[in-house]
Amino acid sequence: MVDSRFIKSISERFDIEATRHPNQLRRLRWRITCACALLTILIILGNLAFSGNAVFQSRPVTFSHASLANNCKKCHDTSFQLPRRLLGSRDALFIHSCEQCHEQHLSDHHGEPSGLTSVTDCASCHSEHRGQTSLTNVSDSQCVTCHSDIKANTEHHTSSFAKSINSIDSHPEITLLKHWINAEPPSTHGVHRVATLTGNKTRTFVDASNIKFNHAAHLNVSGVLIPPDHPDYGRPSQNNSPTTTLNCASCHTPDETGRGMQPISYENHCASCHQLSYSSLLAKTPLANNAPLPHVRPELINGILRNRLINYRKMQDMISSGDSNKIDGLGTTRNPAKAPKPDDAQSNWDWVEATLPNMQALLFGGGNTAGQGDLQNGCALCHTFDSRQNDDGSNINWSIRDPNIANRWLQHAKFPHDRHTQTSCVECHYTTAAKNGQTITAEQSTSGRDILIGSIRKCQSCHTDERNQTPPVARGRCVHCHDYHNDHTSTHNFKNGER
Amino acid sequence: MLINRGHVAWCLTSLGLVVVAAGFYVPYANNAVYGATGNSITGLLFGIAGTIAMLFAGLLAARKRIVSKKLGSISWWLKGHIWIGLVSVPLIFFHAGFRFGGLLEQLTMWCFLTVIISGVIGQILQQLTPRFMKTAAPQQAIFEQLDIAINSLKKAADAQVLSVYDTLFVDVKANDSDSPDDFLRAFYLRHVRTFLQSEVDPSSSLLNATQAEGIFATVRGGIPRSMIPIAIELESICNERRQLISQNKLQLVMHGWTLIHIPLSMALLILTLVHVIMSLYF
Numbered sequence: 001m002v003d004s005r006f007i008k009s010i011s012e013r014f015d016i017e018a019t020r021h022p023n024q025l026r027r028l029r030w031r032i033t034c035a036c037a038l039l040t041i042l043i044i045l046g047n048l049a050f051s052g053n054a055v056f057q058s059r060p061v062t063f064s065h066a067s068l069a070n071n072c073k074k075c076h077d078t079s080f081q082l083p084r085r086l087l088g089s090r091d092a093l094f095i096h097s098c099e100q101c102h103e104q105h106l107s108d109h110h111g112e113p114s115g116l117t118s119v120t121d122c123a124s125c126h127s128e129h130r131g132q133t134s135l136t137n138v139s140d141s142q143c144v145t146c147h148s149d150i151k152a153n154t155e156h157h158t159s160s161f162a163k164s165i166n167s168i169d170s171h172p173e174i175t176l177l178k179h180w181i182n183a184e185p186p187s188t189h190g191v192h193r194v195a196t197l198t199g200n201k202t203r204t205f206v207d208a209s210n211i212k213f214n215h216a217a218h219l220n221v222s223g224v225l226i227p228p229d230h231p232d233y234g235r236p237s238q239n240n241s242p243t244t245t246l247n248c249a250s251c252h253t254p255d256e257t258g259r260g261m262q263p264i265s266y267e268n269h270c271a272s273c274h275q276l277s278y279s280s281l282l283a284k285t286p287l288a289n290n291a292p293l294p295h296v297r298p299e300l301i302n303g304i305l306r307n308r309l310i311n312y313r314k315m316q317d318m319i320s321s322g323d324s325n326k327i328d329g330l331g332t333t334r335n336p337a338k339a340p341k342p343d344d345a346q347s348n349w350d351w352v353e354a355t356l357p358n359m360q361a362l363l364f365g366g367g368n369t370a371g372q373g374d375l376q377n378g379c380a381l382c383h384t385f386d387s388r389q390n391d392d393g394s395n396i397n398w399s400i401r402d403p404n405i406a407n408r409w410l411q412h413a414k415f416p417h418d419r420h421t422q423t424s425c426v427e428c429h430y431t432t433a434a435k436n437g438q439t440i441t442a443e444q445s446t447s448g449r450d451i452l453i454g455s456i457r458k459c460q461s462c463h464t465d466e467r468n469q470t471p472p473v474a475r476g477r478c479v480h481c482h483d484y485h486n487d488h489t490s491t492h493n494f495k496n497g498e499r
Numbered sequence: 500m501l502i503n504r505g506h507v508a509w510c511l512t513s514l515g516l517v518v519v520a521a522g523f524y525v526p527y528a529n530n531a532v533y534g535a536t537g538n539s540i541t542g543l544l545f546g547i548a549g550t551i552a553m554l555f556a557g558l559l560a561a562r563k564r565i566v567s568k569k570l571g572s573i574s575w576w577l578k579g580h581i582w583i584g585l586v587s588v589p590l591i592f593f594h595a596g597f598r599f600g601g602l603l604e605q606l607t608m609w610c611f612l613t614v615i616i617s618g619v620i621g622q623i624l625q626q627l628t629p630r631f632m633k634t635a636a637p638q639q640a641i642f643e644q645l646d647i648a649i650n651s652l653k654k655a656a657d658a659q660v661l662s663v664y665d666t667l668f669v670d671v672k673a674n675d676s677d678s679p680d681d682f683l684r685a686f687y688l689r690h691v692r693t694f695l696q697s698e699v700d701p702s703s704s705l706l707n708a709t710q711a712e713g714i715f716a717t718v719r720g721g722i723p724r725s726m727i728p729i730a731i732e733l734e735s736i737c738n739e740r741r742q743l744i745s746q747n748k749l750q751l752v753m754h755g756w757t758l759i760h761i762p763l764s765m766a767l768l769i770l771t772l773v774h775v776i777m778s779l780y781f
Contacts, residue, residue, distance in 0.1 A: 015647045023643055029758055036762035040769045047602060056777040058537065058600040076781045082538055083779055127533050141532040 059129045074100075075128070085121075094123040125484065136479065140167060140465075143478040167465040168476030173456050176205050176409065177432075190411030194404070195451060206449035210384045210401040213448035218246050226273055248425040248442065258418035263407045266295045274382070298364060298379075298398045305359055309352040364398045409453050413481045428454030500577045502626055509582040517589050520545070524593040535596030537778065542594050549590030550771060553611075556584035557764060581622060588615055603777070607770040614763045621756035628753040635749065636742040642750045645743055646697055652743075653695040656736045659729050660687050683722045683730060690714070691733055695740055705737050706744070 047055040052070045061069050068074045075097045078084065084092035102122075125142045126135045147165045162172045172178075175191050180203040185191075195205035218224055223243030226233050232244040251269045253262045262268070276293040293301060364379050379385070384401040420428075426441040429452040442452045463476035524545070528535040536542050559580040562570060570576075591611060599605045632639060640648035661667055664684050694705045705711045715734040719727050 014641070015644055021643070025754060025757075029761055032758055033762040033765045037765045037769060040766040043606070044603070044770075044773055051602070053781075055602045056781065057602075058598075058604060058778075072781055080779050081781065082543075086540055086543070125532075130533065139532050141530070145532070 057129060059131050061128055062130060062135050063132055064135055065128065090120070093121040095121050098122040098126075137477075138479050138484070140478050143482075143484075168460060168463055168478075169465045171456055171460070174410065174413075174453070176451050176453055177455055179204050193411070194406035194409055198449075205451060207406075207451050209403060209405045209448060211403050211405060211448050212382050212384065215442050215445040215450075215452070217446070218251075219248070219443045221245070224273070227275055230272055248429075252425075254417060259414070259416040260408065261417065264405045270382075271295070293363075298360075298385075298400050301363070302356065302360065305356060305363075306352055309355055309359075310348060313348040313351055360398055364400075409451075414483060415481070428458050430454070500574070500581070500622075500625065501629070502581075502622070506578055506582070509578050513582040513586045516586050520548070520590055520593060528596065535593070537594050537596065537600075542596065545590055546594035546775075549587045549594050550775065552583050552587035552590055553767070553771065556580045556587065557768065560761075581618075584615070584618060603770065603774055607767065607774050610763055610767045610770055614760060614767050617756050617760040617763070621760055624753055624756060628749050632746060632749045632753075636746040638739045638742045639746040640743060642746070645747055648743060649695065649697055649740065652736050652740055653692065656687070656691060656695055656733055659732050659736075660684060663726055663729055680723065683718065683726050686718055687733065691737060694737060699740075699744065706741065708738070708741060711737055711741070 044055075053072045054070055056072075057069075065075075075094060077097050078092045081092045125138045128135070144166050147161075149164055150161055151163055165171055175185065176195055178185065182201055184203060185197070191205060192208075194208055196208040197203050198206050223245045225242055226244050228234075228242070230244070233242055235244075251264060254260070255262050266274075276295060293304060362378065364385055379400070383403070386399045386401060426443055429442040431440050431445065431450045431452050432438070432455075440450065445452060459481075460476075462474045463480070464473060466475050466477075523541065524535070527539075527541045531539065531541075537546055556579070559573075559576050562573060562576045591608075595604070595608070599608050657667060660683070667684070668688070690703070690705060693700060694703050699706065704714060711734070715730060715737075719730050722730060
């Protein structure tokens with residue numbers, strides 16, 4: 001419709017004073033705005049009164065800190081913490097609050113991270129206000145921050161670890177099981193405590209326990225020989241035979257946590273069969289104190305032997321008999337190679353010193369000198385000796401290589417055995433012989449130098465990156481196996497399982 | 500304000516800003532250990548940018564009260580209000596990591612979204628309503644002076660009736676309203692003059708144009724020929740009054756959304772201020 005009015009008629013109805021009159025819509029809008037502002041302030045204050053500072057939380061705290069939900073100052077103990085932290089103020093870090101209750105120290109982790117991606121605060125990994133989740137459930141992304149390119153991100157032990165790991169799927173083989181062809185490992189961080197490198201062209205690690213142990217012999221399905229005083233000797237369950245059947249659990253028993261294994265010790269795991277009852281030379285002499293030798297160092301054994309030989313000589317000298325070859329009333333004859341000496345301390349001592357090396361050779365060097373029945377063996381059956389002859393050709397100094405049975409093989413990882421009970425021991429504990437690649441299980445291993453630790457490939461058969469799991473099997477997060485707060489100084493000593 | 504070709508530059512600039520922001524956000528969100536959060540450096544920067552955008556949009560109200568050419572034209576500020584205000588939406592979402600957070604954050608976010616949506620709706624209404632108004636009310640008056648225009652129409656109608664009658668207000672019941680001479684006055688007092696008040700009875704028969712046309716045709720048939728021009732003029736005045744009614748309704752549609760948009764903007768300002776202070780404090 002066209003406007004049929006004329007300008008004059010329109011102008012007659014225009015009030016130039018109209019702008020002085022209040023605009024109803026504006027007045028209404030202004031009043032609503034004021035009311036809205038007031039209402040907003042009241043809502044904030046009301047929530048503050050009823051809920052406390054929780055009204056300002058972006059998300060609830062984790063359940064482990066639920067008791068602190070309304071006590072923000074317990075953790076946020078510094079005003080304007082966020083901007084101060086972002087500006088690099090160390091006073092604003094959360095670590096100061098965390099240490100009120102937690103004793104962990106960031107320096108536990110290996111190496112000092114570089115400034116570029118340094119972890120300077122607990123909250124860097126343990127991010128709070130993520131609702132119902134575990135604070136220790138650290139995302140892999142946090143670890144990958146450094147380990148995606150370890151060389152660029154840290155200066156410490158850069159050559160010891162794999163250059164790049166992004167998830168368990170890309171996790172390299174553990175160092176203990178690696179082979180180096182015409183090369184050497186760049187570093188053996190921690191590995192040298194439990195293994196030594198051997199080989200020429202193809203170098204591999206072998207068990208550095210200095211103990212000779214044949215798993216196959218001990219786990220023989222036909223059983224192993226036991227001494228007459230063994231609890232299982234002659235049992236009907238053993239068909240009255242002098243044997244018993246061993247399995248992995250016979251020696252490898254879980255520790256108090258269930259995650260690891262009890263340290264292997266002679267007293268607990270070997271002594272019942274491998275007894276140190278001394279040799280036939282003095283076995284039938286009641287004066288000779290035929291108590292079993294203690295399981296101690298050769299130096300102490302030497303002292304015990306000397307003591308027993310001295311006693312033997314003294315006993316011998318006390319017997320007055322016409323038969324110069326008789327030693328005692330039981331018919332024991334002296335060593336025909338040794339002529340009886342007159343009662344002379346010096347001559348007794350000389351005799352002992354002259355006799356001792358022979359006994360050492362018999363005892364330490366092996367042979368049927370100790371034990372009973374079919375288990376007569378010398379120390380060299382299990383131990384590795386270093387013998388050095390004196391410059392003048394007299395005597396041989398027997399020194400035993402310190403046993404180093406590892407209580408913990410993986411220096412930088414943890415394996416909870418109690419969570420893997422559905423898996424048999426030999427499924428993981430096997431080795432791949434270097435020469436032909438044949439798999440040798442623990443039951444088949446004949447050498448104490450075999451490292452029977454499960455390969456990473458075995459782990460990866462179940463544990464995968466959960467983002468790639470179809471269907472999901474077992475999670476493979478870094479924190480499941482590795483601890484950031486790893487006090488590696490506690491894993492230095494492994495003598496006979498001691499820490 | 501109508502969205503026309505003058506907004507192209509603003510539109511493209513805003514789009515470019517959003518694309519750049521998204522270019523920063525995507526790798527940041529993918530690489531963030533626990534996802535994008537507001538307390539990371541990048542998240543904080545997004546928050547600052549989004550807040551600046553919101554404050555810029557809010558400065559339009561202040562600019563309207565300051566009369567100064569040095570600050571740029573109101574048209575420029577209104578364009579900025581629209582487009583920079585829209586850019587603030589992705590920026591705030593990037594800051595929050597597409598999460599709504601705790602109680603205060605949720606309140607702020609919902610308030611923010613309501614402001615944005617009401618603004619978008621308002622802009623759409625302001626884009627389309629004038630066209631309706633042009634066709635529905637070609638004889639529109641200045642909205643703030645509608646009462647004055649209505650009063651003028653009433654005076655003009657009174658003058659028309661008084662040109663044929665000596666007096667306007669008589670006792671209609673006492674007089675013979677069936678007389679053709681009084682018919683027009685009676686009709687005027689009962690129907691037309693009430694229709695020309697500021698508040699119109701919703702049941703008035705003159706509200707409907709077609710119905711009003713029929714009524715006036717009947718009236719013209721029942722009055723002396725000398726009064727027919729008066730009746731025609733009264734009909735024209737009633738048509739104009741109907742247009743003013745339509746104009747009023749359309750104006751309320753066009754501006755009524757500000758009753759939601761502006762108060763909530765104030766609430767948003769307060770909530771944002773509290774959120775910024777408390778987030779930084781803790």
